[in-house]
Amino acid sequence: FELTGMFLRRAQILSLGISIPCCFALLFAEDFFRALGIDTRTAHDAGEYVRGTLPGMPLFFLYSATRLFLRSVKIPRPDSYVSLAAVAMHPLWCVIFLHKLG
Numbered sequence: 318f319e320l321t322g323m324f325l326r327r328a329q330i331l332s333l334g335i336s337i338p339c340c341f342a343l344l345f346a347e348d349f350f351r352a353l354g355i356d357t358r359t360a361h362d363a364g365e366y367v368r369g370t371l372p373g374m375p376l377f378f379l380y381s382a383t384r385l386f387l388r389s390v391k392i393p394r395p396d397s398y399v400s401l402a403a404v405a406m407h408p409l410w411c412v413i414f415l416h417k418l419g
Contacts, residue, residue, distance in 0.1 A: 325386045332378040339378075340371050 347364025351357065384396045 328382040332382040336375040336378040340374050343367050
């Protein structure tokens with residue numbers, strides 16, 4: 318199990334390292350959409366949405382690496398519990414982020 322822990326740490330570090338340039342590139346999503354010929358209002362709204370999701374991107378990359386590791390060592394239950402908790406909490410998060418804070 319010592320090697321598997323080492324591989325998990327490598328995957329997590331690699332995932333976090335990859336997420337940083339991805340986040341930086343996605344900061345300019347609005348400009349990219351405009352360059353594709355998408356109308357200004359839609360490009361602006363899409364760019365705001367993408368920028369709003371950026372804080373969660375490194376955590377998602379980290380979660381993906383950990384999830385794949387757990388599945389590879391035949392421990393799928395934690396991933397199921399996280400998914401169930403996220404689905405159960407989603408309506409509350411929508412109310413908080415869209416109606417209370419938005």
